[in-house]
Amino acid sequence: MPVEFLTDEQAEAYGKFAEEPTRPELERFFFLGDVDRDLIARRRSTHHQLGFALQMCTVRYIGRFLPDNPLDAPWPVVEHLAAQLGIEDPSVVKRWIAKTEHLLRVVDPVDDTYRRQMNRQLTVQESRHKLARDVCHGKRGTIHQAYRDGMEDQLGALGLVLNAIVLWTTKYIDAAVAQLQAEGHEIREEDIARLSPLKHRNLNLLGRYSFTPSTPRQGLRPLRDPDAPELDEDDDGQE
Incomplete structure (x- = not known):
């Protein structure tokens, strides 16, 4: 017999920030100790460090990562973590979000x-x-x-x-x-x-390029007949 431990409202709110954490909650769940700082310091840039700290502390507070958008966390949480890491501009975390989304889209096993x-x-x-x-x-x-x-x-x-x-x-x-x-x-x-104007097998790239003013040709030259035999590099077309 199935048993429900959570109400529908509780199940809907699970894994999300229902409201902004209080000051005591910030100091308890979003405090960065020495072990935390050692892990964070392994990240190479400030936006990586702040993003990693945000996800790590979010797990402590709500019991899971924010799967859709880590910036769903209240902004005071980001500012609190940035202050502990000595990051003056907390908005750098947005760069980490963009890179994370980029990587997830690259490795998406369903949609390539x-x-x-x-x-x-x-x-x-x-x-x-x-x-x-x-x-x-x-x-x-x-x-x-x-x-x-x-x-x-x-x-x-x-x-x-x-x-x-x-x-x-x-x-x-x-x-x-x-x-x-x-x-x-x-x-x-x-x-x-799929056509590309960067294909250049038909161009002769030898010699010098002259940039002297000249009168542009009126119209394009006739297109080559695709059924005509192609000349080899050393073939002048004579028998």
Whole structure:
């Protein structure tokens, strides 16, 4: 025969801060002893230390961690712990909450949407770095100048070339998609979303880059016929 030890109201309130702790409760449950401080000191930053202390003392007070949002604890609790740790700005705990949420979403065994988004973002960054290394191939992707102004000039020129390549490639990708659609080919939106203007196998990165003013070409060059045979690097197209 089942027996209920808690009323519905008590069960609903379990594991939560029903009200702000009194001063005696703060001094009893949220006091940090030497052992507590040794554990907290192992955390590398103030927001980690304060967040760890908040969860540790919350368990003492309500019997469990706050599973949804540790900041559901009354703010005087956070301030009381921050004062004991010598942390002047208790709001740094919000950074710990953000990192905790980030880690939980990364390791979520059910929904991997966030993890996939991170992987796509990392892939984009790595592709851009690879393009920059290839553009700056003579120095193997590194900047060699003995003075800061020279380095800034080189980085500025590298950024200008990268932006020009991305803009140029984006325009031609858009033109290619438009032409394929006009020819009746079905192109899915999810496939278009995977296109990247950072692919540069079709670009000749040898030589020098000239930044002299010039008259822009009217319109884009004709797109290459996808059925035409590709030329090898040493093939000039002659029999």
